[in-house]
Amino acid sequence: MTETFWLWQFLGRLHPLIVHFPVGLLCVALLLEVLGWRRPYNELRSGITALLWIGAISSVVAVVFGLLLVNVEDYSGELVTLHQWAGIATMVLSIVTLGVLRTGRQAWYRASLVLTVVGVSVAGHYGALLTHGEDYLSSVLPGENSTPESDFGETHFTFASNANQPLTEPQVAQLNLEVRSILAHNCYSCHSATKTKGELRLDQKELLMKGGENGPVLVTGRPEKSELIRRVKLPAGHKEAMPTKGKRLTEKEVALLEFWIKQGAPWPSGPEKSIYRVAALEPRLPALPPATAELSQPIDRFVNVYFQKNKIKWKPAVDDRTYLRRVFLDVVGLLPTPEKIQAFVADTRPDKREQLVKELLSRHEDYAQHWLTFWNDALRNDYSGTGYITGGRSDITQWLYASLKTNKPYNWFVKELISPTKESAGFIKGIKWRGTINSSQRTEMQAAQNVSQVLLGLNLKCASCHDSFISDWKLDDAYAFANVFADSTLEINHCDKPTGQMAGRRILFKELGNISVDAPTEERLRELADYLVQPQDGRLYRTLVNRIWAQLMGRGIVEPVDVMDNAPWSQDLLDWLASDFVAQGYDVKKLMYAILTSRTYQLPSVGVREADQLMAPTYVFEGMVRRRLTAEQFADAVSVAFTPLYADSAIVYKLLPETIRQEVPFPRAALVKNDPFLTALGRPNRETVSTSRTSQANLLQALELTNGEKFNQALKSGAEQWKARYPTAEALVKVLYRKALGRDPLPKELAVAEKMIGKNPSVEGIQDLAWAMALHPEFQLIY
Template identity: 35%
Template structure:
């Protein structure tokens, strides 16, 4: 063994073994071997597990099926199962336990727990202590095993309805059922809908009403002496008092109105307020103005919905295409997410529409072909075993806040709540049949019966055999009010979104061995969320109107999650600092520089990935499921904010600089910039420093003459390096027209469409160098519509490494891009036929990025005859008075006050 280890070690050192290509088990084994050599293969220390006296009456209540087997499955099955029997020992049945293995037979002696070899191995009285290489059993788990053996090691396999005492099974424990009062008119109505409605959405909502009766009593908020605004504060202050913190006697201050204003705007609609909105709120003297502002912003349903879209696109893996490189995506859910939040759709209904094919609003898979093979873009993918378990893991992560993926090919290394069999049983609910147990790519030929991982009261145990009913059943159980993780996961996400760190953390790793910081508050919020009808706005309002949310940021009191200390207490005496997302940052800059933000130009609608958006952690594509963006501030981000062309254009081309430059006094110009960026006036010190900076550069403010220039890109010839393409191919798509052949506006010829079909296009692509377009520049071209044969629609498209920028006139028939976004921007009616008309499109309207060159221009039409001529860009000259003011604005936008939610 030693020589094998040493050779393996040498292979690693000489880089002959690539860890990245090894399976996780092999890599883990290799690293353990390396660690063993480094320590001289020292003998592992015995972990002492305290034991206590056994009560015969309590021992008689312990069940093998409900209490003991989950512990053994979680801790022992990896090495001692029916298909993996190290030491010839199988721990999967009572009979095999009694039989024992090579070193100890029997492993258990009924009635004599401390004489049983299994107990001795678990306690470390015999070597090696079990489970070998994994965390040892808790005192409670060992006590249960000893109790069961003392009571005779009764095998109750197959018996139903057994009450559980096991910590490992506590997450599956059924809630105490309340008796249903059918005499209640509301309950009777819900039962009638369940029995007679054909609408599955109505049935789901009625089922929710009936199942809510099973919920246990909600935790009672503690009585406290500290300042509180609602029930949330009672739980928070109650813990301060319980822990004897000084804040219980001297409560932290709430934040200023200015801080609250920016915080609430960014949290609810994802952008800062305009100057007018900020001044209106700050000048309001009413005591309840904060609550009124929360309600006002929640009522801006389109802005509220737009702010939620990026989070859910990341969480669902939503893509703007149905396949990438021939591989199907999870589907495109952008419009559905947006509309769901505009409607404030109940959260359980929203989740059901993703998974349940029997729901009227079900998001159907998109079926297409790639390389002659059928592809299915869908949220639930089950074309293969791997895709099925990935879908189940994604559902578990996003909607149950539970990391199951590590249990897909072996028992979870870090969370023994998830043996592989339990996860595969859950995965089978998303498949057309039960899943095979495949351990580390080794097929067993054994199939795991599909089963929901949590025991819910009074639900059918049998799983439907057909695929659609099976998805319907897993959806019912997933969103059921008695599911111990569904509602809790969502309210925890809301808490993390608005306070900065979850009641349990990480938010995707809800587990039994790491309790929430405030379990009673989590239970209360989940119960309240369910009883509100899974109304997200209801719970959001409750959080945002609490004093806890409104506390002043204090780095000395800020909570943090340390993976090395997962159970370290959190008290929420200060919110946690939160970095703005790419969407929040860029949209807020656009709003600040223009004092308005067109909803059609919000960043989430732009599918283009730029150096700036990538540096700000906006994913270039959503191949991985994610419920949070990186909070790290990387060097590449700092470089983009310092030197990036796109960031420069966004700041220095905005109209706010023109307005500031027209001020006659420097102090007023400075104040205008502070109000636009930070929603407050500059302090006397800030004004002094800024005026000194402007004075040092000898910059005066006031009007200055600006000029624009026109740069023609396409006229009688294509741009350098560009090639023709389009409908009918390069030879047929593009047709040049001389003055003798048709209308010409500029030069010697125009161009028209040559290919056949109703919807046609001709393209110039591959220009090198490309066309550089600034943020305030305007794209233009000239068009002539044949009055005898006009089209129904015309469209222009621009490529910046991909065709994601479009504007159209007339009917919305050419279905490229996403409606009402920069990828398909409506410009109005068709231009007048029978004459040359100049079309102009502001670059910002179609999401053209100043950071990248335009390398292609496409001319599209639906029907008719269309002629095109001179095309290019109108470039706006920069006002020299604006540049130093732009430097001030840049400093404000890169300051921590702007970059973070405080």
């Protein structure tokens, strides 16, 4: 290869320095011009003219140096072309602006100057993407990192104690995944199909082994002789250090790359599916472990095997009060009344817990009002927000409420979502966003993404833009599935750029059946629904039982619940629950009954200090995870214990059919529009699917509970009613404790409370006491 003359390289690398002249000067010229539009400043005219001349000249120099840079350095790809032509257009516009200024045509001059600054901005934008990566702007936008494709933090790979010992197959697969993740997030921006600096690509095995223009970058078995390792170890600022931009690799990441090379740089030689864990699609019914004298229920028998394997001892079941409150909140989302607590504690029947669960599950209206929250989140159903004003979105509230109230079998529930009636069509129709959108945001792709995520525990979002590098799914798969929902054939877009290739039509899992390619949309959706709900689609039912388990136990058998290809902590338990769910007629309440009456559910709750502990590969199940009340549970608990938080005039509640409103004792939080109070406590905006909420307290929540108008006004209103109803301090305190915490106050608590509200209770004192009780962990947590 002919060596480039050093001067051209040097001048080319001055391009970023020179280019800031037109960026700054032309923008300042426009600003000064705007200041003079209404009130002319003659003294500014000569300065503006000078800025335009200097800006135009420097834009010419910047273009020349930029052309030198792109021709002598390793820059290529569509972004480079866009940046180059935007820069040339800016240069032309700046020269035209000078010419128009000399003609004296003020309107034309100002328009030309505005276009020049727009050109500078566009060229600068593409320059920033080249310098800092294509996600330079998008990576900091809200929600961009909320649902990552995988955990790309520090490596989870455990190095073998003996480097000479061969790795097992699972270890090789994990090592491959970790290395691919490091390369993808640190190297692909410059060394992949979209941009290939130094003729080096690291996204395919044969190209990685081939190396770049300077030869191989790794020597298998010899990390110390590998150029790749030398480059990533160079100090920041060194001209040969890699990556050239962004954060450097951590010591653990470098060590992992060295270990990988020392092991021979293993890479799958066949289809790349072999490096990813892919959960089985078909159902599986494992044999029930043997029962014991104390453990006869199937769930407990599987958990007992798990406990024995992990050397965990069974703990005594929680007391009646704890179990009663736990089940009430999980099934109907309400606090039990003092009378119910007293009666349950006094009940001597040996099966009283089973009878309690049956009773709560038969409270169909309360059940529907509570579980509406879970399904609203998952099905992105809401009562206001983006799309409703323009008719680009429709809700499914009445259909969903009726489905929950009647305990519609889950297979029919899914059928009516995918092959919808008018009342249930809002889910797959998605949101018609106004203005220009990414191709991955079109309604057909939303349908494909949402059906995959909610019903199959599968993240298709990244594959909607490009081939996924941490799963098997390809861009072609995503478009073929989205095309099932489309009225016309979709053109495949790669990273939002049209490819000219038209998508096929097929279901994600071909084992389930073939879609009639040329059939009308309604017929295709009926076929898709039938294929997905058939019993042999074990993934559909594993995903559902895992979600229900996570809601009741605080953590799924598989986590995250949207990544069903991850390993469960008990494969047998997950498979048995899914198979039994189908055998029991797809009955969600029967599934809940089995979980709620198990000895496993009745174990003492387990606290975690950090949410990350629940996602760690080392997680060990020991019982229900202690968790905070959801926004809706907390609001309803305040309504039951103190005073209704929402009035009968709550907008959505008031618009519900009379038949539904008659079933609601007070406006439940699940039936009202989102507001700052519910947002602060964790209710999502539901423009996208949300299948889990954080249970961790945060600053916004603390501020809302301390100074929020809705919460404090409700407590004040309640305090006025409490004062009128209970004039003596002791009686008032005892009633509040019984309603809020389900018990009498301890002597010390009673003394403190009476001192707080005074011998003759004041509204302010009662309000302060109610506030303190509402913030008490015993009120806010499900133990």
